[in-house]
Amino acid sequence: RKEVEQDPGPFNVPEGATVAFNCTYSNSASQSFFWYRQDCRKEPKLLMSVYSSGNEDGRFTAQLNRASQYISLLIRDSKLSDSATYLCVVNKGTDSWGKLQFGAGTQVVVTP
Amino acid sequence: NAGVTQTPKFRVLKTGQSMTLLCAQDMNHEYMYWYRQDPGMGLRLIHYSVGEGTTAKGEVPDGYNVSRLKKQNFLLGLESAAPSQTSVYFCASSHGPGSAYEQYFGPGTRLTVT
Numbered sequence: 537r538k539e540v541e542q543d544p545g546p547f548n549v550p551e552g553a554t555v556a557f558n559c560t561y562s563n564s565a566s567q568s569f570f571w572y573r574q575d576c577r578k579e580p581k582l583l584m585s586v587y588s589s590g591n592e593d594g595r596f597t598a599q600l601n602r603a604s605q606y607i608s609l610l611i612r613d614s615k616l617s618d619s620a621t622y623l624c625v626v627n628k629g630t631d632s633w634g635k636l637q638f639g640a641g642t643q644v645v646v647t648p
Numbered sequence: 649n650a651g652v653t654q655t656p657k658f659r660v661l662k663t664g665q666s667m668t669l670l671c672a673q674d675m676n677h678e679y680m681y682w683y684r685q686d687p688g689m690g691l692r693l694i695h696y697s698v699g700e701g702t703t704a705k706g707e708v709p710d711g712y713n714v715s716r717l718k719k720q721n722f723l724l725g726l727e728s729a730a731p732s733q734t735s736v737y738f739c740a741s742s743h744g745p746g747s748a749y750e751q752y753f754g755p756g757t758r759l760t761v762t
Contacts, residue, residue, distance in 0.1 A: 568749050579738055579753035638690030
């Protein structure tokens with residue numbers, strides 16, 4: 537079983553619509569959770585951290601469910617520029633040096 | 649600021665050849681990382697460094713070596729390339745304790761080993 541699992545998609549979303557997708561993680565000791573965004577043939581970039589109480593950043597909302605060990609990302613009012621692969625990222629342990637476990641990504645395609 | 653840069657952007661090697669990938673960052677970051685990304689798989693950590701002169705193995709270190717002689721540079725070496733090392737290699741850096749999870753990535757090096 538992969539440590540971080542994501543639905544690869546693609547999620548085809550009409551412009552202006554809402555899309556949501558989840559990611560599950562296997563390490564119950566994980567403390568930190570993130571969403572990174574990766575455009576086609578580009579490098580990953582941090583989109584947002586995921587906090588226990590859930591958090592929003594503009595049109596993006598992230599949620600954490602520790603009991604079921606999943607995190608989610610919701611994108612409202614989708615823009616064409618939101619087309620990308622979204623990587624679920626979880627820290628692997630309790631050390632502080634940034635050992636991250638990356639999911640393989642969920643592809644989102646926003647169509648006009 | 650250029651951020652994180654990687655050299656070269658593309659490379660084709662024959663089995664058994666060697667090469668070095670160079671990563672440079674101008675953000676005065678303490679931590680640096682080398683990842684590989686393969687289709688259908690998440691980024692996997694090859695080696696990392698928590699400071700100048702220090703390196704450590706990640707998840708998939710076999711066949712690779714690294715050096716961090718200067719704080720701003722992190723080199724990844726392939727001594728004897730194999731087709732299984734065909735991949736996209738990303739370098740990343742982060743500030744250090746307390747913000748190690750916000751990693752800044754370079755544009756990647758696409759390596760093909762024939």
